Each structure stands twice: as C-alpha cells, then as structure tokens.
Amino acid sequence: xxxxxxxxxxxxxxxxxxxxxxxxxxxxxxxxxxxxxxxxxxxxxxxxxxxxxxxxxxxxxxxxxxxxxxxxxxxxxxxxxxxxxxxxxxxxxxxxxxxxxxxxxxxxxxxxxxxxxxxxxxxxxxxxxxxxxxxxxxxxxxxxxxxxxxxxxxxxxxxxxxxxxxxxxxxxxxxxxxxxxxxxxxx
Amino acid sequence: xxxxxxxxxxxxxxxxxxxxxxxxxxxxxxxxxxxxxxxxxxxxxxxxxxxxxxxxxxxxxxxxxxxxxxxxxxxxxxxxxxxxxxxxxxxxxxxxxxxxxxxxxxxxxxxxxxxxxxxxxxxxxxxxxxxxxxxxxxxxxxxxxxxxxxxxxxxxxxxxxxxxxxxxxxx
Numbered sequence: 537x538x539x540x541x542x543x544x545x546x547x548x549x550x551x552x553x554x555x556x557x558x559x560x561x562x563x564x565x566x567x568x569x570x571x572x573x574x575x576x577x578x579x580x581x582x583x584x585x586x587x588x589x590x591x592x593x594x595x596x597x598x599x600x601x602x603x604x605x606x607x608x609x610x611x612x613x614x615x616x617x618x619x620x621x622x623x624x625x626x627x628x629x630x631x632x633x634x635x636x637x638x639x640x641x642x643x644x645x646x647x648x649x650x651x652x653x654x655x656x657x658x659x660x661x662x663x664x665x666x667x668x669x670x671x672x673x674x675x676x677x678x679x680x681x682x683x684x685x686x687x688x689x690x691x692x693x694x695x696x697x698x699x700x701x702x703x704x705x706x707x708x709x710x711x712x713x714x715x716x717x718x719x720x721x722x723x
Numbered sequence: 724x725x726x727x728x729x730x731x732x733x734x735x736x737x738x739x740x741x742x743x744x745x746x747x748x749x750x751x752x753x754x755x756x757x758x759x760x761x762x763x764x765x766x767x768x769x770x771x772x773x774x775x776x777x778x779x780x781x782x783x784x785x786x787x788x789x790x791x792x793x794x795x796x797x798x799x800x801x802x803x804x805x806x807x808x809x810x811x812x813x814x815x816x817x818x819x820x821x822x823x824x825x826x827x828x829x830x831x832x833x834x835x836x837x838x839x840x841x842x843x844x845x846x847x848x849x850x851x852x853x854x855x856x857x858x859x860x861x862x863x864x865x866x867x868x869x870x871x872x873x874x875x876x877x878x879x880x881x882x883x884x885x886x887x888x889x890x891x892x893x894x
Binding site: 631634654668 | 805807810811813814818819820821822823827829830832833834836837839840841844845848849851852
C-alpha cells in the first residue's frame, strides 16, 4: 500500500509519515503543497493519499478534487479546521475521510482502513456501471450496423448479423469495431 | 437529517444526542443495545446510524449488518477499541466509517457528512446497474449427424427482448 502525504508543516509531515510507516504503509511521496500533491499523485501513482487542508498554492480539498479527476484513489483529509463549509467542500470533492488535528494513531488508521474498504466498494460498482454502459453501447452500434446491412443489402436479420460476425472472425477484431466501421462507411 | 444512535452508556448517549442536535441533526431513535437499534431502524426512518461496537444483546457490528440488510443507510461505528480485528469486523459488517472514543465533535460531524455523501454515490451507481438490463448471450453448440456443430444463440438485447437464433454457420 503506497501512500502520498501532503502537509506543509515539516514536523507534522514527519509525524504522519512515521505513523504510516510504523503501521506498515510505504510513504511513496511527500508533498509540501497542493500543487506538488497533484503532480506527485500523477507521477508516483499512490494507492491512497492523506492531505492537509491548509497548504500553500493549492489547498488540500482542491488538490483532492484534481487527483480524483485524474485517477480515483481513497483520500483522507487532515485538518485543524472543521468549518461546515470546508467539510461540505470535502464531501463534494469525493474524499472518504476527514480528521481533525491533532489526531491520534487510533484515529488515523481506522479512517484509512474504512476509506480503503468503502472506496473499493464504490470503485467496483462504478466499474460494473462502466462495463454495462460499454456493453450497451456495443449492442446499440451492432443493432444499427445490422439494420444498415438489412436495408442496403436486402439481408435478413440473421444474415446481416452473420456477415458482421464473419467479418469479426476473419479480421480478429471485436464485433463492435466491425459494426462501427459499417455504420461509418455505409450509414 | 434523521440519525439513529445506539449506545448502552447513558451519559455517552446523551452527550452524543446533544452534539448531534447542536449540529442540526435530528435524533430519531435512541437505542441502548443492538437489538433495539435494529428495531428502531425499522420504524424511525433514519438517514444514518451511529452505533457503539460493544453493546449488550446484539453487538454493534451485528446490528450494523442487520440494519444495512433491511435499510441501506451509512453506518458510523463508535468504539473505544481501534485494534485491527475490531476495525476489520466493522468493515466486514458494512460500516462506512469508524470513530475511536473519546471522539470529538470535530470528527463526528465530518464523519457523518462524508459517510452520507459517499453512500449516496454508491446507491446512485447501484441504481444505474439495476436499471440497465445486461445484454446477455448464451451460445449452445448442437452436434449434428453430419459432424457440424450448429451454434444456437439465446440473447437478450439492449432493449430487454430475448431472441433465439439457430445459426446456419459452423463457428
């Protein structure tokens, strides 16, 4: 489990890093501001991020939003500030945990464990949504290509599908790609 | 927002109730053990539940599992024990987040807000799946006397209709 830590105060950053390392995490990147956090998330591909809220250049919540836009990972925010507006922004940004400073090891570790578990659950459901959406899109373009072949070449539905399937088998390309080509050239 | 709380220690329960009400939440039920929590979750229409892990009759993890099976709401676990085994137990029971006692108001409110936000996303994604008929296709190969294998396809298309096709070609 590789963790990105972003915290502008060196002492707190060292403390956080120490806590994570003694719990068996690998701290793969340490950022001193929000911009660095976004860049390090991009280059180091961490599995999880712990971000401070108040940081120079870019705050932790905005950097969380940018990291999540590029590559969703579980994020826990740590903050000395717990105003409602900050918490609401964190909730909207998609973070999974919000801890107020000073936090203890027994606050941080369960927050990370639950963030990981619930993030994994949400990611799995979202993957399934994506797979279904893709299958649905493929099905739609295949139906359309079939319709075009039936109309332009006077084929029955089975013959039209047979032709698409044969083209897919001979070319070794997915049925969807063949169907898209038919729609693009004949539709 | 309706919150169900379950905590066997009266003082902590009252404290929790006060904190929640001060922060604009409505406490719709107060349970003193896990069994009561399960009962109250059926009647008081909570949007979120805060459960203590160690409670008489039915513990918090088991109560979380039963509540979630009947009414999918985010559950926040409160406990004095944050050892790995207890955290894993809570996670397995579907608990959304975990607060270690003595917890602070500054951790409680964000934990509830975030649990509700992320759980809403999870439910929305699940609803999308529920509404999308999976295009399924089953292919059965029928051997014939001539030695050919005739594929018989049963497929459900994107519009939800089911078609059976005996394909003329061997694959």
